[in-house]
Every structure is written in C-alpha cells, then in structure tokens.
Amino acid sequence: MTLSTRPDKHIILNTDLQKFIIYFVRFMALHLPDQAWIGFRNCSSFPVAGLSEAHPTAKAGPSLAARVQLALPAVALQSVYTGFRRKTMEHVGAASIGRMAAGVCDIDGSVGEGGGQILRIAVALAAITGHTVRVKHIRANRKSPGLKPQHLCGLELVAQLCSGTLDGAAVGSTDITLRPRQLAAGQFTADVQTAGSCMLLAQAAMPCALLAAHQPAIDKLGAGNAALPDTRSKTLLDLKGGTDAAMAPPFSYTQLVVLPTLRRLLQISTEAECTRRGFFPQGGGNVRLELTSLSHDTCLPPVQLIEKGEIIEIVIEAIACGRMNIEMAERMAAGAQRTLEKADYAHRAVPLTLNVSSPRAQGNGGSIVVIAKTSTGCLFGGSALAERGKTSEQVGQAAAEELLEGLAHGGCVDGWLQDQLIIFMAVAQGRSVVTCGEPTLHTRTAIMVCEVLTSAKFAVKQLPSSVWEISCTGAGNKAGRTAET
Numbered sequence: 001m002t003l004s005t006r007p008d009k010h011i012i013l014n015t016d017l018q019k020f021i022i023y024f025v026r027f028m029a030l031h032l033p034d035q036a037w038i039g040f041r042n043c044s045s046f047p048v049a050g051l052s053e054a055h056p057t058a059k060a061g062p063s064l065a066a067r068v069q070l071a072l073p074a075v076a077l078q079s080v081y082t083g084f085r086r087k088t089m090e091h092v093g094a095a096s097i098g099r100m101a102a103g104v105c106d107i108d109g110s111v112g113e114g115g116g117q118i119l120r121i122a123v124a125l126a127a128i129t130g131h132t133v134r135v136k137h138i139r140a141n142r143k144s145p146g147l148k149p150q151h152l153c154g155l156e157l158v159a160q161l162c163s164g165t166l167d168g169a170a171v172g173s174t175d176i177t178l179r180p181r182q183l184a185a186g187q188f189t190a191d192v193q194t195a196g197s198c199m200l201l202a203q204a205a206m207p208c209a210l211l212a213a214h215q216p217a218i219d220k221l222g223a224g225n226a227a228l229p230d231t232r233s234k235t236l237l238d239l240k241g242g243t244d245a246a247m248a249p250p251f252s253y254t255q256l257v258v259l260p261t262l263r264r265l266l267q268i269s270t271e272a273e274c275t276r277r278g279f280f281p282q283g284g285g286n287v288r289l290e291l292t293s294l295s296h297d298t299c300l301p302p303v304q305l306i307e308k309g310e311i312i313e314i315v316i317e318a319i320a321c322g323r324m325n326i327e328m329a330e331r332m333a334a335g336a337q338r339t340l341e342k343a344d345y346a347h348r349a350v351p352l353t354l355n356v357s358s359p360r361a362q363g364n365g366g367s368i369v370v371i372a373k374t375s376t377g378c379l380f381g382g383s384a385l386a387e388r389g390k391t392s393e394q395v396g397q398a399a400a401e402e403l404l405e406g407l408a409h410g411g412c413v414d415g416w417l418q419d420q421l422i423i424f425m426a427v428a429q430g431r432s433v434v435t436c437g438e439p440t441l442h443t444r445t446a447i448m449v450c451e452v453l454t455s456a457k458f459a460v461k462q463l464p465s466s467v468w469e470i471s472c473t474g475a476g477n478k479a480g481r482t483a484e485t
Contacts, residue, residue: 097448104132105453109174110140112445116151119176120204121423121446123155125453127162127180127208128427128477133453134177146172150196150241154204157190161208161235183481185212185233185293192241195283197248201239202272202289207423209235209291210268210300213480235291242278243285244319244367249416250383251277251287252317252369257381257417264377265303266424268292277321279365279385294479302430302474303421305412309376314345317355317371318396320386322364328392329356332368332384335396340370343404368396370403380406380414409437409466419443422470425458426450429476435467443470 097111097118107122119135126133139145147155152171155178159166162180169176190201214233243251249258251274259270269292278285294300316336320329333354340352366386373379382402384395406414412435413421419442425432439447439460447458447470454475462468 097445097452099452104134107133107135107449107452108137109135110137112448113442114141114445115139116148116154116200117419117442118445118449119151120154120200121449122453123158123178124204124207124423125426125450126178127158127164127183128211128481129453130180130481131453132177132179134175136175138174138176140174146174147176148196149194150192150200153190153192153196153241154201157188157201157237158204158208160188160190161186161205161212183208183212185209185215185235187236187238189238190240192283195242195245195278195280197245198239198241198243198278198285198287199245199251199254200248201241202237202254202287203420205235205237206262206270206289206291207427209237210266210294211427211477211479211481212293214293214296233293235293237287237289237291239287239289240278240283241285242280242283243274243287244277244279244365244385246280246385249381250367250369250385251285252319252367253381253383253416256315256317256369256371257379257414258420261379261413261417261421262424265305266300266428268294268300275360277319277359277361277365279321279361279363282363284362296480297478299429299476299478300424300427300474302428302472303425303432303434305378305421305434306469307376308378308410308412308435309374311345311348311350311372311407312375313351313353313373314340315353315355315371315373316368316396317357318366318368319357319359320366321358321361324358324364324366324386326356326358328366328386329358329368331392332366332386332396332399335391335393336368336370336400337396338393339397339400339404343400366392366395368399370399372403372407376412378412379417381416382406382414406437409468411436411467415440418470419446422446422450422458422472425470425472426454426456426475427477428472428474430474432472432474434470435463436470437466438462438468439470 097108099106107118109118119138122133122135138147149171152169155166155169155176159178162183164178164180167177192198212235255272259272262268263270271290273288275288276284276286316333318329318332320326333356367383369381369383371379371381380403382399384399386392386395415437418436419440421434422443423446450456451458454477456472456475458470458472460468460470
C-alpha cells in the first residue's frame, strides 16, 4: 500500500486504501455510537493507525495518524456513515435487538444507539407490560462500557415504581435483569449523586407513572359509606442530579417543549418545578415532577402531529448561575436573537420573548433554550450549555441554530422530541402519526425496542421533500396493571 502526495498537502489514497476506508466506515456504522463522530465530523484529519511520516517505527516527528488529511473530506465520510447506518437500521428489524420467549425479553444493549436509551425504554416497558427483561452488553461499544451512576439510578427508580427486583444492578455492570411486579403511583426519590442528567430519569419514569395503578389508601367514601375507589392518583418524583447536562435535554426544554406537548396530545395532567439547577461537575440539581395516572383500565390516546403550521411565537430563556453573572445570560440571549434575525424571523412579525435569570443552583453554570411555537400548537426547541472556549454569544448562536435546524425539515417535531414520543406511541391505543425530519438513530433504536416488548407496529417512510412520517399502531396498554395481570 502506497501514499502519494500533491502540493496542497492532501494525501491521495490508492485503491487498496480506499477499500480499507469503505470497510472501516461500514464497521463503525454497526459498532460506533453517534457521539464518537461529533469530533470527527468537525475536523479535517482522519487517523490512519500505524503510519508515520518517516517510517512506521520512527520515534521522532509527528505521526500521520495525527496529521494526515484525506482528499475525501471528513464530512463526506460522515455522510457515507450516516446513510449506511440508516439503511442498516432499516433492514435489521426488531429481531436483531431482542426477542421474547416464555415471558422474558432479552435485549442486546449494544445494537443501534447502543447507550442508555435502550436501557431506559426497555425497563420502562417491562414495568408497564409486566414482562421480565434482561438487557445484556450494556453500552458495550462505549469507551467505558456498563452502567454509569445515572443509568443505575434510573434503573432503581423504575424498579421502585413497579416494586420490581433487579439483578446485576451495580456501576460497571453490563448485564441486568428486571422482574417487575405491580406498577403503582406514589412518591419516589432518585439521586444520581453526580452531574448525570436527572431529566433522563424523568424520561424513564413518566410513561410508568401515567399507567400506574391507583393507591387503595386514597379511596373515598360514597353514598351509604360504601368505598369508592379513586381511579386517578398522583405520582410525585423528586429527582436530583444534573438539570443542565451535556448530551441530554435541559430542564427548560422538558418544561417548555416536552411536557406541554404531552399535555396537549395525551390529555394528561403533569407539572414540573426546578428548585435548584445542577451543572457539571457537581450536579446537585433538584427537579420535582408530578403526574396524574390515567383512570383504571384506560389507555393513552394516539399521538397525532401532522400539521406544522406557521411560527407564531419565539421564546428565549437564558440562565447564568453561581459565579456566572447575569450579563453572561444576557449575552447568550443576544447571540440567539441575532442569529434568528439573520434567519429573517425579525421581519416576519413573530413576537419574541426574552427571559433572563440567575436561579438558585449548585455550582456554576449557564444554559439557554430557544423555543418556537406554531399556529397548530407544535413546539420546537434548541439548547446549548455555557462552556469554556466559547463566548456567551456563541453559546446563544448554537442554541438558535439548533432550533432553526429543527424547523427546516417541515415536520412537526425537532430531533430531541422525536425519539421521546416513540414509547408513548407504542403503548397508546389506536394509530399514531408524527411528521419529522429524518429519523435519528435514537428514534430507530427506540422503535426496535418497543416492537420487541409490545405488540406495537411501526412504519417509517419519507414523504415528498425532507419530511418523514412515523406511524404506529399502538399496543393499547391499559393503566392499572397489577402483579397478576
């Protein structure tokens, strides 16, 4: 295998190396998580292990692995990877991620997204359906495989909700089993004890709480002093950890996008309050979530999101906590506003609201969310965290650009909300339809897990232009499942 060079310092790859690149990309398409491509997509160098500019065994000088640049841009390789992995996920089907046998479901935690999402959906559906679930190869393709404290905390929270028993529940474990019993409403506390996202805890717990059985202790007396069961009861979740964490939706996104969407579509009652913000590395944030269970033996209605409508309102919410002063939040908001103005939203007569604050927090940090509401009630969001190496204005710009990306495809949900709706579509009764951008790997993985653990059937297709449609005939899981049903 040889390398030839040209004056612009790019390296031209011969046929053999081109073949190697193709097979390498295909391998990573199956085994490498999306997060690992973030840095790769934004850099111009591609590592070629084992080569140096002088000789493979040379000790002096920078290695080609650190400096080589491909004539084929990294962005092009990212595009190849994305397309190949999407096509792969379209054809592997639910059987590749797990199977049901004798009431026990085995899930391969390394397939698809290959991270904590598989675990959250699998144990939530186990609690809802009553099926024992075993998840193996947990986060097998991550740099540090196995359970992290936030994953373990989420597992234990769902086990509390369903009075279940857990095997293998320890940090670092790659194989767990949950045996659920009765799913019941009540008061539950979960503390990650790190900066791990407590909003991801909420993702696992919310579907369970909505379909939980009522507590007999709150029965009421009717005519003739006969006991009348209260068929609706509340679940209170006291969640502690990171409220604004990397690679997870922040509290404000959940409060302003997720919960209003669920309330409108599913006719549910839920409220959220953040009493203390928590940031990396300390965590220490606190979110209190209240959900009212459905009436006994009833189901969630289907999700219908097919008309985007026109943008009628934009809200920018920026916070700066601890040693980050309010001026930094104001600058984040200003950066987001300028980005939206460049996108012409300032000339469309769209009302824009700025909310800037310094809420109570554990430690120092800042974040921003930019929310758009449409005439049909659809909600879109973009968010960003304050970080070293970025100005406040750049952080605000990143959040606004994420919102604009979510609006561009013409569907009714952004990338964050897309995969969060899948579990609700799966357990609902009737046919759900959601239009969106191209389904993410998280979304496709969620669909696979739901089809293994429930009788739900999904269909994904591309509509004209860049809009996609996800439809689902739901399993119709009823609220109030007991240990016997």
